[in-house]
Amino acid sequence: VDHVANGFDPTDVLRDFDWGRTRRLASGRVLREWEVFAGDKEIEVAPGVTFPAWVFNGRVPGPTLRCREGELLRVRFVNGSRHPHTMHFHGVHPSAMDGVPGQGAGVIPSGGSTTYEFEAEPFGLHLYHCHVSPLAEHIARGLYGTFIVDPRDGRPDADELVMVQHGYNTTFDGEGNQLYAVNGIPFHYMHEPVRVRRGELIRIYLVNALEYDPINTFHLHGNFFHYFPTGTSLQPIEFTDTVMQAQAQRGICELRFPNAGAFMFHAHKTEFAELGWMGMFEVS
Amino acid sequence: VDHVANGFDPTDVLRDFDWGRTRRLASGRVLREWEVFAGDKEIEVAPGVTFPAWVFNGRVPGPTLRCREGELLRVRFVNGSRHPHTMHFHGVHPSAMDGVPGQGAGVIPSGGSTTYEFEAEPFGLHLYHCHVSPLAEHIARGLYGTFIVDPRDGRPDADELVMVQHGYNTTFDGEGNQLYAVNGIPFHYMHEPVRVRRGELIRIYLVNALEYDPINTFHLHGNFFHYFPTGTSLQPIEFTDTVMQAQAQRGICELRFPNAGAFMFHAHKTEFAELGWMGMFEVS
Amino acid sequence: VDHVANGFDPTDVLRDFDWGRTRRLASGRVLREWEVFAGDKEIEVAPGVTFPAWVFNGRVPGPTLRCREGELLRVRFVNGSRHPHTMHFHGVHPSAMDGVPGQGAGVIPSGGSTTYEFEAEPFGLHLYHCHVSPLAEHIARGLYGTFIVDPRDGRPDADELVMVQHGYNTTFDGEGNQLYAVNGIPFHYMHEPVRVRRGELIRIYLVNALEYDPINTFHLHGNFFHYFPTGTSLQPIEFTDTVMQAQAQRGICELRFPNAGAFMFHAHKTEFAELGWMGMFEVS
Numbered sequence: 138v139d140h141v142a143n144g145f146d147p148t149d150v151l152r153d154f155d156w157g158r159t160r161r162l163a164s165g166r167v168l169r170e171w172e173v174f175a176g177d178k179e180i181e182v183a184p185g186v187t188f189p190a191w192v193f194n195g196r197v198p199g200p201t202l203r204c205r206e207g208e209l210l211r212v213r214f215v216n217g218s219r220h221p222h223t224m225h226f227h228g229v230h231p232s233a234m235d236g237v238p239g240q241g242a243g244v245i246p247s248g249g250s251t252t253y254e255f256e257a258e259p260f261g262l263h264l265y266h267c268h269v270s271p272l273a274e275h276i277a278r279g280l281y282g283t284f285i286v287d288p289r290d291g292r293p294d295a296d297e298l299v300m301v302q303h304g305y306n307t308t309f310d311g312e313g314n315q316l317y318a319v320n321g322i323p324f325h326y327m328h329e330p331v332r333v334r335r336g337e338l339i340r341i342y343l344v345n346a347l348e349y350d351p352i353n354t355f356h357l358h359g360n361f362f363h364y365f366p367t368g369t370s371l372q373p374i375e376f377t378d379t380v381m382q383a384q385a386q387r388g389i390c391e392l393r394f395p396n397a398g399a400f401m402f403h404a405h406k407t408e409f410a411e412l413g414w415m416g417m418f419e420v421s
Numbered sequence: 422v423d424h425v426a427n428g429f430d431p432t433d434v435l436r437d438f439d440w441g442r443t444r445r446l447a448s449g450r451v452l453r454e455w456e457v458f459a460g461d462k463e464i465e466v467a468p469g470v471t472f473p474a475w476v477f478n479g480r481v482p483g484p485t486l487r488c489r490e491g492e493l494l495r496v497r498f499v500n501g502s503r504h505p506h507t508m509h510f511h512g513v514h515p516s517a518m519d520g521v522p523g524q525g526a527g528v529i530p531s532g533g534s535t536t537y538e539f540e541a542e543p544f545g546l547h548l549y550h551c552h553v554s555p556l557a558e559h560i561a562r563g564l565y566g567t568f569i570v571d572p573r574d575g576r577p578d579a580d581e582l583v584m585v586q587h588g589y590n591t592t593f594d595g596e597g598n599q600l601y602a603v604n605g606i607p608f609h610y611m612h613e614p615v616r617v618r619r620g621e622l623i624r625i626y627l628v629n630a631l632e633y634d635p636i637n638t639f640h641l642h643g644n645f646f647h648y649f650p651t652g653t654s655l656q657p658i659e660f661t662d663t664v665m666q667a668q669a670q671r672g673i674c675e676l677r678f679p680n681a682g683a684f685m686f687h688a689h690k691t692e693f694a695e696l697g698w699m700g701m702f703e704v705s
Numbered sequence: 706v707d708h709v710a711n712g713f714d715p716t717d718v719l720r721d722f723d724w725g726r727t728r729r730l731a732s733g734r735v736l737r738e739w740e741v742f743a744g745d746k747e748i749e750v751a752p753g754v755t756f757p758a759w760v761f762n763g764r765v766p767g768p769t770l771r772c773r774e775g776e777l778l779r780v781r782f783v784n785g786s787r788h789p790h791t792m793h794f795h796g797v798h799p800s801a802m803d804g805v806p807g808q809g810a811g812v813i814p815s816g817g818s819t820t821y822e823f824e825a826e827p828f829g830l831h832l833y834h835c836h837v838s839p840l841a842e843h844i845a846r847g848l849y850g851t852f853i854v855d856p857r858d859g860r861p862d863a864d865e866l867v868m869v870q871h872g873y874n875t876t877f878d879g880e881g882n883q884l885y886a887v888n889g890i891p892f893h894y895m896h897e898p899v900r901v902r903r904g905e906l907i908r909i910y911l912v913n914a915l916e917y918d919p920i921n922t923f924h925l926h927g928n929f930f931h932y933f934p935t936g937t938s939l940q941p942i943e944f945t946d947t948v949m950q951a952q953a954q955r956g957i958c959e960l961r962f963p964n965a966g967a968f969m970f971h972a973h974k975t976e977f978a979e980l981g982w983m984g985m986f987e988v989s
């Protein structure tokens with residue numbers, strides 16, 4: 138797969154947090170701003186296999202937008218795709234900023250733009266996606282990304298990773314997916330393992346954006362993690378090696394590897410694993 | 422859709438709690454009694470589309486039976502349908518009162534009747550449904566409803582809403598659903614939003630009665646809720662905007678809307694949403 | 706179904722814990738050892754219906770391997786099947802002991818053997834299964850079993866039961882299952898109920914090994930249980946009568962029956978229930 142032609146590399150996506158630009162308002166409050174462009178793009182998803190994706194900022198998944206609880210957020214959205222789109226954020230915001238048809242700026246036509254403005258709340262792990270009908274296709278084509286609101290006092294230092302679970306319905310039959318991936322490219326982390334340090338705290342922001350299939354799961358080999366569903370509590374709910382997420386569910390996994398070596402991670406829906414949703418940690 | 426001909430309106434179903442009739446026994450204990458009739462009924466589920474439902478008290482979903490922990494409950498069940506049925510309650514009760522074939526009164530034939538009697542326990546959000554074979558069809562035809570056992574000391578005052586997630590297999594192929602709904606009619610709350618007050622505590626009794634599909638999800642736009650699975654604890658387990666339920670799972674969502682306006686809620690299984698499982702809150 | 710010819714009886718599987726053999730090392734530490742054989746075996750899964758299973762120690766599910774936190778474990782694995790296999794354990798261990806292709810001994814060919822050695826951690830309810838490709842088939846043919854690590858100080862005394870949820874894809878189409886079961890034989894506990902005592906603490910080790918279908922559920926009639934997901938905490942997460950598990954999820958259910966009598970348990974995915982995933986408790 139030609140990552141340069143694709144314009145993104147899943148290895149970089151892992152630790153690529155888009156903090157936007159900030160300035161302090163007269164009130165002392167932080168204003169954080171991003172620009173997000175929707176576009177149409179052929180992505181090489183497997184050697185020689187291209188998928189006509191709809192993308193935010195040229196990537197599948199879109200950029201990981203990250204901010205801090207209580208900030209004022211402004212997202213300038215420019216629709217450079219030939220199709221109408223929106224950005225709908227999971228989080229608390231006024232209905233005019235909901236990024237759905239019929240509210241506020243509503244559907245943004247090809248060539249149009251708008252600005253979504255709202256407060257960063259609640260802290261946790263959220264997501265955004267297009268909300269135009271047919272909704273399944275607008276999501277399945279690639280229009281989703283991670284939205285992280287850090288707690289006011291932050292979280293403990295860690296090697297932080299974003300993992301967005303998703304798929305490609307390469308037949309466009311709207312019935313399922315023929316390829317499954319984490320961060321854009323099926324099997325990517327089998328060839329290029331996720332490199333981490335033994336004993337170091339690792340925090341995975343795990344998001345399920347999978348369309349069509351009812352659930353997704355994440356299993357880690359040879360280790361366990363603490364799971365924080367939606368990331369809205371600082372107390373974990375479970376210590377496990379396998380979690381399930383429906384579409385739009387997400388959670389934080391915290392772990393340390395006690396042993397060096399190579400450890401698989403994959404959907405324990407084996408169909409998904411064998412069609413691309415598997416990878417390796419390389420612990421040194 | 423002609424709600425009058427159907428005999429029920431999803432807007433009314435939201436806040437329609439059937440407390441039955443009560444009297445105090447010599448022991449001082451409260452006896453609570455209901456009469457529930459099974460019947461066969463054509464329901465207009467979409468404009469011009471009728472579904473030959475099997476119904477409890479003329480509705481899909483059946484009546485929301487509500488009581489208080491520790492009461493003695495008596496449910497007079499009369500089967501006016503042409504098919505055999507039962508009422509099986511989720512909750513604690515003797516096996517003779519389980520409403521399944523071969524225990525107690527067993528299957529109640531067309532024209533037959535029985536009385537189920539048991540204590541109200543444990544407090545929480547439960548359900549009831551027919552338990553006659555073929556089980557999938559007896560549920561899918563519409564024979565399910567909500568069963569709420571209030572804690573002995575109640576819950577905090579709130580605007581309380583019942584939302585039963587379900588579907589219609591209009592082809593009767595037993596393979597899936599062609600329409601999805603909350604409280605009986607697909608898309609109903611898109612046309613007639615759920616009206617609530619800004620800042621007021623809202624408590625949603627969310628039940629998944631969906632047949633055939635493996636899971637269902639509930640997502641709320643522009644807001645988050647505390648989730649109490651099965652309603653059996655007064656402490657929430659999660660603060661989120663998306664929950665997943667398998668059939669017969671249920672949970673309480675508590676929230677306040679900080680902003681006025683119109684906010685969608687829908688299954689984040691987008692297939693279900695686009696086939697009817699979506700609605701709006703109108704917050705004023 | 707001829708349990709003698711099959712070589713195992715689901716009634717025995719319920720309470721059959723394989724503790725292996727132990728001896729104390731010079732350090733004072735306990736070494737616990739098992740021998741596990743993979744083989745090929747025709748199993749009568751329904752009257753007159755045989756399934757060409759791949760089995761650990763002659764059973765579907767494989768033996769319930771049980772140990773205590775902190776022990777040193779040694780599993781001698783001998784592959785007597787005509788197919789290559791491994792034993793992959795859920796739990797914490799070095800990558801060379803992970804039982805996957807390319808790590809340590811890797812894939813064990815027909816006639817080969819290896820020894821997996823690792824520490825028993827963390828305490829909880831885990832599982833093991835073959836990890837050879839095609840992974841879905843190597844699991845679906847029957848190569849899975851329960852792995853219990855007791856807490857250092859044990860759990861309260863109880864009548865302990867193992868229930869492994871699984872299925873048989875008798876058409877080998879890799880698309881789903883035509884039969885569903887707990888502990889090997891569809892409908893077994895309908896004919897031979899699980900006998901338990903009224904008022905006694907019952908602890909169910911519930912594991913979902915189901916291949917192909919996205920989720921599984923366990924529902925108990927007439928009673929509720931405390932649920933400990935993955936068994937890694939001594940505090941339950943929920944009090945309910947219905948839980949959902951994706952493949953490889955597992956949890957402990959603790960309950961007492963207040964009433965004598967016969968109570969069903971079944972998947973509340975009614976399709977699974979009607980194809981074999983149902984049974985009875987007989988409480989006396």
Ligand SMILES: [Cu+2]
Binds near residue numbers: 266267268269
């Ligand atoms: Cu959307």
Ligand SMILES: [Cu+2]
Binds near residue numbers: 793
């Ligand atoms: Cu594993």
Ligand SMILES: [Cu+2]
Binds near residue numbers: 509550551552553
């Ligand atoms: Cu039933």
Ligand SMILES: [Cu+2]
Binds near residue numbers: 227640641642643
């Ligand atoms: Cu949303």
Ligand SMILES: [Cu+2]
Binds near residue numbers: 793834835836837
């Ligand atoms: Cu495996």
Ligand SMILES: [Cu+2]
Binds near residue numbers: 509510511924925927
């Ligand atoms: Cu039940």
Ligand code: NA
Binds near residue numbers: 229230231255257258
């Ligand atoms: Na906000």
Ligand code: NA
Binds near residue numbers: 315408
């Ligand atoms: Na697929």
Ligand code: NA
Binds near residue numbers: 542
């Ligand atoms: Na009761």
Ligand code: NA
Binds near residue numbers: 599
């Ligand atoms: Na459907």
Ligand code: NA
Binds near residue numbers: 798826
């Ligand atoms: Na270990």
Ligand code: NA
Binds near residue numbers: 881882883976
């Ligand atoms: Na099936």
Ligand SMILES: [Zn+2]
Binds near residue numbers: 222267268275276280
């Ligand atoms: Zn779009």
Ligand SMILES: [Zn+2]
Binds near residue numbers: 358401
């Ligand atoms: Zn694995």
Ligand SMILES: [Zn+2]
Binds near residue numbers: 227266385640
């Ligand atoms: Zn969403």
Ligand SMILES: [Zn+2]
Binds near residue numbers: 505507552553559564
């Ligand atoms: Zn019925």
